[in-house]
Amino acid sequence: MAGDKSQWTVGHVLAQQAAARGDVPFLQVQDQPPVTYAAADRLANRLARGVLGLGVKPGDRVALMLPNGLEILTAWFGLSRAGAVTVFINVAYKGVFLEHVLANAGAEVAILHRDYAPALAAALAAQPRLRRVYVVGEGPLPHLPGVVVQPWEALLDPSAGPVALPVSYRDIGAIMYTSGTTGPSKGVLMPHAHLYLFAQEEARWMRLVPEDVYYICMPLFHANALFMQLYGTLVAGAKAVVVPAFSASRWLDDIRKYGA
Numbered sequence: 635m636a637g638d639k640s641q642w643t644v645g646h647v648l649a650q651q652a653a654a655r656g657d658v659p660f661l662q663v664q665d666q667p668p669v670t671y672a673a674a675d676r677l678a679n680r681l682a683r684g685v686l687g688l689g690v691k692p693g694d695r696v697a698l699m700l701p702n703g704l705e706i707l708t709a710w711f712g713l714s715r716a717g718a719v720t721v722f723i724n725v726a727y728k729g730v731f732l733e734h735v736l737a738n739a740g741a742e743v744a745i746l747h748r749d750y751a752p753a754l755a756a757a758l759a760a761q762p763r764l765r766r767v768y769v770v771g772e773g774p775l776p777h778l779p780g781v782v783v784q785p786w787e788a789l790l791d792p793s794a795g796p797v798a799l800p801v802s803y804r805d806i807g808a809i810m811y812t813s814g815t816t817g818p819s820k821g822v823l824m825p826h827a828h829l830y831l832f833a834q835e836e837a838r839w840m841r842l843v844p845e846d847v848y849y850i851c852m853p854l855f856h857a858n859a860l861f862m863q864l865y866g867t868l869v870a871g872a873k874a875v876v877v878p879a880f881s882a883s884r885w886l887d888d889i890r891k892y893g894a
Contacts, residue, residue, distance in 0.1 A: 639803045639827060640802075640803065641803075642803035642826055642830035642831075643714065643801045643805075643807070643826040644710070644711060644714035644715070644807060644826060644829065644830075644865070645678065645682075645714050645797075645801055646801070647830070647833075647869060648674060648675050648678055648711055648868060649675055649796070651671050651675075651868060651871055652672045652675035654671075654871070655670075655671040655672075655844075655871055656670065656671060656672045657670045657671075657672060658670060658844075658871070659873050660674050660868070660873060660874065661674060661873075661876065662873065662875045662892070663702075663703055663704050663876050664875075664876070664878070668873070669704065671871075674708075674711065677704075677708045677711065677712070677790075677794075678708065678711035678714075678715050679712070679715065679791075679793070679794045679795060679796060679797050680712065680790045680791045680792070681708050681711065681712020681715075681716075681789065681790060681791075682712040682713070682715040682791075682799075683791035683793055683795075683797060684788075684789040684790055685712065685713060685718060685743070685789065686797070687791060688766065690716060690718050690743060691717075691718075692716070692717030692718065692799060692801070692805070693719060693805070694718050694719065694743075695718070695719045695720075695739055695740060695742075696709075696713050696718050696719070696720060696741055696745065697721040697736070697739055697743070697744040697745070697746075697764075698710070698720060698721065698723060698744070698745050698855070699723040699725055699727075699744065699745070699747065699750045699754065700745060700746060700854075700855070701725055701747055701749075701853075701878060702853060702854050702859075702878050702879070703770075703876070703878075705745070705747075705770045706855070707854065707864065707876075708790075709745050710808075710860070714801070714807055714826070715801070716797065716799060717799050717800075717805065719807065719808065719809060721735075721739040721741055721808075721809045721821075722808060722809070722810050722811075722855040722856075722860075723735055723811070723855060724811070724853075725750055725853070725855065727753070728756070728757070729753075729756070729757070731814070731819070732753055732754070732756075732757040733757045733759075733760035734760070734818050734819060735811055735821075736757055736760055736764065737760045738811075738818075738819075738821055739809060739821060740763050741763070741764065742763050742765050742766065743764075743767075743768075744764060744766070744767045744768070745767070745768045745769075745770065745786065745789070746767060746770070747769070747770045747771050748769050748771035748773060748775075748776060749771065751769065751776035751778065754767070754778065755776070755778050755779070758778060758780070758781065764781055765782060766781065766782045766783075766784070767782070767784075768783075768785065768786050768788065768789045769783060769784070769785055769786060770786040771786075803825065803826045803830065804825055804826070804827065805825060806823050807824055807825060807828075808824045808861075809821045809822065809823060809824065810822050810824060810855075824861075829865060830865075830869075832857065832861040832862050833861060833862065834866075836862040836863065836865075836866030837866045837867075837869045837870040842866060842867065842869075842872050843870060843872065844870065844872055845872070846870065846872040847873045847874075847875055847892055847893050848864075848867045848875070849875050849877070849885075849894035850874055850875065850876045850877070851876075851877045851878075851880040851881070851885060852880065864876075875888075875892045
């Protein structure tokens with residue numbers, strides 16, 4: 635895979651590992667049951683079919699404002715397979731910071747956790763293009779003026795059949811925003827090859843092997859946790875354990891508990 639650039643896309647790497655590793659555990663979110671490689675691939679297909687059914691086209695941008703969990707990974711895998719561009723938003727953003735990112739990204743569809751709905755509602759004036767929001771989390775759906783709001787589950791198509799779309803390693807796979815220390819945050823356009831090389835080098839230099847367990851406690855909206863740790867795990871065929879956040883008092887116990 636390393637030398638064949640045509641295979642340097644998120645959807646292809648996941649499909650290849652699902653075919654090779656099938657029922658081997660790939661993802662475990664804290665103490666939830668592990669998700670196998672094959673199950674992750676099926677979730678990616680369901681999400682891809684869901685967004686394609688909405689009319690999302692290859693190259694369209696879809697914004698994510700989600701905490702660490704299975705949903706942010708399912709969304710990224712599925713959007714990548716559909717050829718869409720995933721826009722990752724820092725979940726701490728609000729006010730002018732969130733307004734700027736929303737206006738700059740220009741996404742018409744967003745997926746967010748209900749905890750961040752008030753921040754999004756306050757920033758909607760800066761994002762006239764947003765038309766649909768899918769909400770993760772239990773409870774009544776939030777009201778977002780002028781936006782169709784539906785539960786996350788409505789975005790998952792019942793069919794998990796393969797999605798065959800031509801996605802190139804040259805295509806933009808993600809947009810991540812800089813920290814904005816010298817001015818408004820810049821949206822970094824990251825082709826699939828960029829993402830793959832992050833993962834490949836992580837697996838190489840960390841000497842990851844399929845028997846490894848990678849403990850991920852950093853935010854998955856950031857390149858370190860997502861493209862290096864999580865994607866590196868996928869490239870290596872290993873297992874990732876994802877927790878909500880770093881805890882100084884808990885992390886060492888977690889390392890022992892999960893065998894990381």
